[in-house]
Amino acid sequence: MKTILVLEDEMSIRSFITVNLERNGYRVIEAETGEQALELFSENKDQIDIALLDVMLPGIDGFQVCKEMRAKNERIGIIMLTARVQEVDRVHGLMSGADDYINKPFIPSELIARIYSLLRRMNVSSDGENNKIDQESITLFSKEKRVKKDGKMIDLTPTEFMILKHLRERKGQAVSRNDLLDDVWGLDYPGDPKIVDVNMRRLRQKIEEDPSDPKWIETVWGYGYKWTGEL
Structure with missing residues (x-):
């Protein structure tokens, strides 16, 4: 319960x-x-x-x-x-x-x-194996909802983790805000789509060296976001 x-x-x-x-x-x-x-x-x-x-x-x-x-x-x-x-x-x-x-x-x-x-x-991924997703200097730990960046562990909220996971799995591809809303919040989510952008701001504050000039998560203006992995 x-x-x-x-x-x-x-x-x-x-x-x-x-x-x-x-x-x-x-x-x-x-x-x-x-x-x-x-x-x-x-x-x-x-x-x-x-x-x-x-x-x-x-x-x-x-x-x-x-x-x-x-x-x-x-x-x-x-x-x-x-x-x-x-x-x-x-x-x-x-x-x-x-x-x-x-x-x-x-x-x-x-x-x-x-x-x-x-x-x-x-x-999501709360049970079973603690799968790791490795890419460049960032590693995602699915079960723990944590990220290891340059050897440092960073705690993420469940929502932040799912956003990052979806972008990472589609590296180099632009993902629309609507697709992120459907994939992360669910098709029946009744709230404001702007919640995607606010959570993205929080996520960038945690993983980017300079959130105002992001190198990992690129904004695709008028559409959504893209994981670039560039440093």
Whole structure:
């Protein structure tokens, strides 16, 4: 049974989310404040699979909670719940380490679909052999969702790892944003396609020497991205 931490300060919304998650077979841990969420996360860090984090909270907000959780665990799934519709807020959440965001109000089927999509990304290559993909000075470790670059291990989120894996497998070929969205997030993903670009920014910050002048992942303007492997 997968465990989901729900951080939401409004009891009615938190109860609504909890009921629907439990109906779909998930175990739920509830938190009312950011401080409480971080405490529960520390106590249950080996059990929590996904964290649903409200953005607007008294005290520590959801962005800060996301940053602290991501700093401690790159492999946990994080979805932001936000009533803010401005793109800058959504980008800020994703750059803080979130895998996805859902605008309030939302219907239960959308929430469950987003969770399913994220779990699918998290579970790819999670079992069985820890296959290695070697190329030039970068090695991918599928089971661990980690990358070894020039002898240094780099932790990636499940989403970042899948993006990198798909680009690496198609070295030299331009991959469209829509294809990445379908391959990584799934054909039924109901969110914003711009999530591809934000995750690409995060990935470049981790593997590129100069993210503003990338040598590994080239932007194909108006289309998508291409792995070049050039140094």
